[in-house]
Amino acid sequence: MSIPALLERNAKQFGDAPAYREKEFGIWQTWTWAEAEKEIEALALGLINLGVKEGDFVAIIGRNRPYLYWSMVAAQSVGAVPVPLYQDAVAEEMAYVLGHCGARFVIVGDQEQVDKVIEIQDQLHQFEHMIYLDPRGLRKYDHSHLHQFSHVQDQGRAARDEFLPELKKRREKLGYDDQCVMLYTSGTTGKPKGVVLSNRNVIETAKSSSEFDRLRREDDILAYLPMAWVGDFIFSVGQAYWTGFCVNCPESEGTMMTDLREIGPTYYFAPPRVFETQLTNVMIRMEDAGRFKKWLFDTFMAHARKVGPSILDGKPVSGMDRFKYWLGNIFVYGPLKNTLGFSRVRVGYTAGEAIGPEIFDFYRSLGINLKQLYGQTEATVFITAQPDGEVRSDTVGVPSPNVELKIAENGEVFYRSPGVFVEYYKNPESTADTKDPEGWVATGDAGFIEPDTGHLRIIDRAKDVGQMADGSLFAPKYVENKLKFFPNILEAVLFGNGRDECVAFINIDLTAVGNWAERNNIAYSSYQELAGHPQVMATIQSHVEEVNRSVAEDEMLSGCQVHRFVVLHKELDADDGELTRTRKVRRRIIEEKYADIIAALYDGSKEVSTRTEVTYEDGRKGYISATLEIRDAAVSSVPAKMAAE
Amino acid sequence: MLDQTEGYTTADGRKIGGVVMEMKNITLRFGGVVAIKDISFDIREGEIRAIIGPNGAGKSSMLNVISGFYNPQEGEVWYRGSKRPPMKPYQVAQQGIARTFQxxxxxxxxxxxxxxxxxxxxxxxxxxxxxxxxxxxxxxxxxxxxxxxxxxxxxxxxxxxxxxxxxxxxxxxxxxxxxxxxxxxxPSLLLLDEPMAGMNVEEKEDMSRFILDVNDEFGTTIALIEHDMGVVMDLSDRVVVMDYGKKIGDGTPDEVRNNQDVIDAYLGVAHD
Structure with a gap:
């Protein structure tokens, strides 16, 4: 079995059902499964015509569009392996991946990607042909190795008689253990690694996870997360082909929210950041609302917080409360869900980072079945997930179907499942390090299983967990997450491994803090100026101290309280290498880059002058200088609880 | 009388066709003020033609003559092989000329x-x-x-x-x-009145790309006014330079850049 085989099945069994939608020229265009099969076939024939061989890697770079999903399946049909890349990666990052897999063919979205590949093509010895979707601006380019997508399809259609037997032969040869896709991990440390997933990995996982959440053919998803990310591949290809639901692609990046509202997906995935932003926007708009509306919102939201999650979980709730919730649904929850595009969500997931309990509860109290899952590329996403009715903000759920879990002595989580990856491409050492001969895979995360519920709780990255000078546990992510739950704080980085006390970098959230500044008539001309404003500093300080109080309550981690902090003069950015493309903090790089600030945090100085290199979107570099104020934060006495007892 | 013959090929290999619009000895006066004084130039099919000059040089007046908003006291406007009588702006629009405003x-x-x-x-x-x-x-x-x-x-x-x-x-x-x-x-002829005015560098880059793409994709002939020299030199195929209502230069960006009169107008010399 393979993805192309599933396509054939879908086209035969429910060929008239919608498979893909994309908004173009302001109208949603639809392709049925039967139409999608024809398009994919034409492209596959065109690829054979261009000389794609079995076992070739075909790189795919662009935003989520049906054509690029077809490219993946067309590549598989001819026996090649699709390698989706992050479209916002800069040219050098692409050079590494394209060189590593030795892609002969690259399929891209538009001129921007074409330019990037042309820029690096001298480093790519195996690169031969590039196919692009949008011809705009490319008329004058040398077309000896450059082909327009629709022309490739036309040539494929024209040569149908000639190549169809070859295509059929190749398609039939595809086995369950053949390569399905190769996905490069974002790489919090070192170079990205190419994770090879087989048809078995993808289809088995898609099957069991679809059954777990009872996904149906009538479901709709919005495909807006990077195509290079394993989640998108499983949702928009694996599960979509297994269950036959419809994949909807937004018109452009900027219209994502409008498109979400128009489609109203029934199955929805977003990282915590998206939910946070949406909630922040709602709250900001409510601040501007009239007094009556605000009263209505506050009253019913308070009620929703009280009973909403219980109603969602099917727990007993009094008739009066149900009636009030029903009223609230008419006046507040229903319209609000509609505005957010969540009216039809049956299953919603968030993963990748911890989500703030308030944010999580907000959506659940509205009646949106938002759950958490825990996974990684090497597992074909699913390691654990929360079943309906057992949803909490502080766990990541129970093992997914067919997944076994074990916790090593040092606290690291291991798993074994049919989804476990085949290998890291051209990297047997890393493969051996990660996957033992019995098939157990190290997640690199430290966690524990709650004895009474069987739910997994993740503490931090295993390698980030360290020890303070006095021997107590140092778990930076735990504290950073608590800080980030404040809407004013976008990002936080905690330092203190091997030291006496912890210090932190903080990034303010420009949307939330900017809105607050506007409301309070505080003028500012730049991010930097706002970040250094005394009132902003005071607010952040109160947040830090609140976090300290809550951290102090946890005996194990009370040593991680923040003693001193600084609000950074620039946002941590993936273009500067400070975050991964999936926005995870790269600690080592930040530690090196801002060594002067860290030193100042520990030597007791009141301020520090610094100069930082920044990379602009087009790759040019510049410098910003700043003098940053360093603040001390009050620390709660460590054994506060014990003393009280 | 009108040169409909051979065009030329640009540095990046685009074929530029015959003359679309020709301004012949245009003089425009507002009372005693002479805004444009005896200027002649042409715009060819498929090219990006810029009109530049310091403040008050008469660029916008020139564009308004092209768009039919002003009727010059002297001189003739030839459009696609025929002499254009005084027209209302909507009649000009119906002829396939569109514009944006400063x-x-x-x-x-x-x-x-x-x-x-x-x-x-x-x-x-x-x-x-x-x-x-x-x-x-x-x-x-x-x-x-x-x-x-x-x-x-x-x-x-x-x-x-x-x-x-x-x-x-x-x-x-x-x-x-x-x-x-x-x-x-x-439009077959697009007039842009200071398309980059008041923009930051990024917005200028975007706008430049759009102008080039419009020209490339639809083959639209474009005449634009701009005083950001860098942008003009990168974008346009030929440039008319105006100063105090007079034409002081006309040619490719390189020719214009090395023209002593143009350098004087931009860097400033004492006028006598």
């Missing part, structure tokens, strides 16, 4: 889409009664026009503000909406 002239209360649709007005045949009844030809026209508008919206990447009232948009985007409205009438 001080944005959009309908502030209307959405981006509605603003862009107004660019199709000259192409609508159905009268007001048919439009009111809506069925039949009016509906068909509307659908066609909407499709044209959507293609331009897609081309200029303003889908995300399609339904946003123009008054809520930042300046740079308004400029783009204005370009969209001009483009949607499918």
């Amino acid at each position: 001080n944005i002239a959009l309908f502030e209360g209307m959405t981006v889409l509605d603003n862009v649709m107004t660019g199709r007005l000259t192409k609508m045949d159905a009268n007001v009664f048919r439009q009111a009844i809506w069925k039949g030809r009016a509906e068909k026209e509307e659908v066609e026009n909407r499709e044209k508008a959507e293609r331009v919206i897609d081309f200029l990447e303003i889908q995300h503000i399609r339904k946003t009232p123009v008054s809520r948009l930042p300046y740079g985007l308004k400029k783009r909406v204005e370009l969209a409205r001009a483009l949607v009438s499918e």
Whole structure:
């Protein structure tokens, strides 16, 4: 079995059902499964015509569009392996991946990607042909190795008689253990690694996870997360082909929210950041609302917080409360869900980072079945997930179907499942390090299983967990997450491994803090100026101290309280290498880059002058200088609880 | 009399055709003020033609002569092989000439889409009664026009503000909406009055790319006024330089850059 085989099945069994939608020229265009099969076939024939061989890697770079999903399946049909890349990666990052897999063919979205590949093509010895979707601006380019997508399809259609037997032969040869896709991990440390997933990995996982959440053919998803990310591949290809639901692609990046509202997906995935932003926007708009509306919102939201999650979980709730919730649904929850595009969500997931309990509860109290899952590329996403009715903000759920879990002595989580990856491409050492001969895979995360519920709780990255000078546990992510739950704080980085006390970098959230500044008539001309404003500093300080109080309550981690902090003069950015493309903090790089600030945090100085290199979107570099104020934060006495007892 | 013959090939290999518009000895006066004094130049098919000059040089007046808003006291305007009589601006628009304005002239209360649709007005045949009844030809026209508008919206990447009232948009985007409205009438000659004025570097880069793409994709002939020299030199095929209402240079960007009169006008020398 393979993805192309599933396509054939879908086209035969429910060929008239919608498979893909994309908004173009302001109208949603639809392709049925039967139409999608024809398009994919034409492209596959065109690829054979261009000389794609079995076992070739075909790189795919662009935003989520049906054509690029077809490219993946067309590549598989001819026996090649699709390698989706992050479209916002800069040219050098692409050079590494394209060189590593030795892609002969690259399929891209538009001129921007074409330019990037042309820029690096001298480093790519195996690169031969590039196919692009949008011809705009490319008329004058040398077309000896450059082909327009629709022309490739036309040539494929024209040569149908000639190549169809070859295509059929190749398609039939595809086995369950053949390569399905190769996905490069974002790489919090070192170079990205190419994770090879087989048809078995993808289809088995898609099957069991679809059954777990009872996904149906009538479901709709919005495909807006990077195509290079394993989640998108499983949702928009694996599960979509297994269950036959419809994949909807937004018109452009900027219209994502409008498109979400128009489609109203029934199955929805977003990282915590998206939910946070949406909630922040709602709250900001409510601040501007009239007094009556605000009263209505506050009253019913308070009620929703009280009973909403219980109603969602099917727990007993009094008739009066149900009636009030029903009223609230008419006046507040229903319209609000509609505005957010969540009216039809049956299953919603968030993963990748911890989500703030308030944010999580907000959506659940509205009646949106938002759950958490825990996974990684090497597992074909699913390691654990929360079943309906057992949803909490502080766990990541129970093992997914067919997944076994074990916790090593040092606290690291291991798993074994049919989804476990085949290998890291051209990297047997890393493969051996990660996957033992019995098939157990190290997640690199430290966690524990709650004895009474069987739910997994993740503490931090295993390698980030360290020890303070006095021997107590140092778990930076735990504290950073608590800080980030404040809407004013976008990002936080905690330092203190091997030291006496912890210090932190903080990034303010420009949307939330900017809105607050506007409301309070505080003028500012730049991010930097706002970040250094005394009132902003005071607010952040109160947040830090609140976090300290809550951290102090946890005996194990009370040593991680923040003693001193600084609000950074620039946002941590993936273009500067400070975050991964999936926005995870790269600690080592930040530690090196801002060594002067860290030193100042520990030597007791009141301020520090610094100069930082920044990379602009087009790759040019510049410098910003700043003098940053360093603040001390009050620390709660460590054994506060014990003393009280 | 009009040179319809051979064109030329640009540095990047584009073929430029014959003369589309020719200005012959144009003189424009406002009372005693001479805004334009005896200027002649031509605009050829498919080229990007810039008119530059210091403040008060008469650039906008020149553009207004081309667009038919001003009628010069002396001289002739030849358009596609025939001499153009004094015209109303809407008649000029019907000839396939569209323009944008230095001080944005959009309908502030209307959405981006509605603003862009107004660019199709000259192409609508159905009268007001048919439009009111809506069925039949009016509906068909509307659908066609909407499709044209959507293609331009897609081309200029303003889908995300399609339904946003123009008054809520930042300046740079308004400029783009204005370009969209001009483009949607499918002009054969597009006049841009300071398309980059008041923009930051990034917005200028975007706008430059759009102008080049419009020229490349639709083969539209473009005449633009701009005083940002860097932008002009990168964008245009040929440049007319004006100073104090007179033409002081005309040629490719390189020729113009090395022209002593132009250097003097920009760096400033004592006028006697």
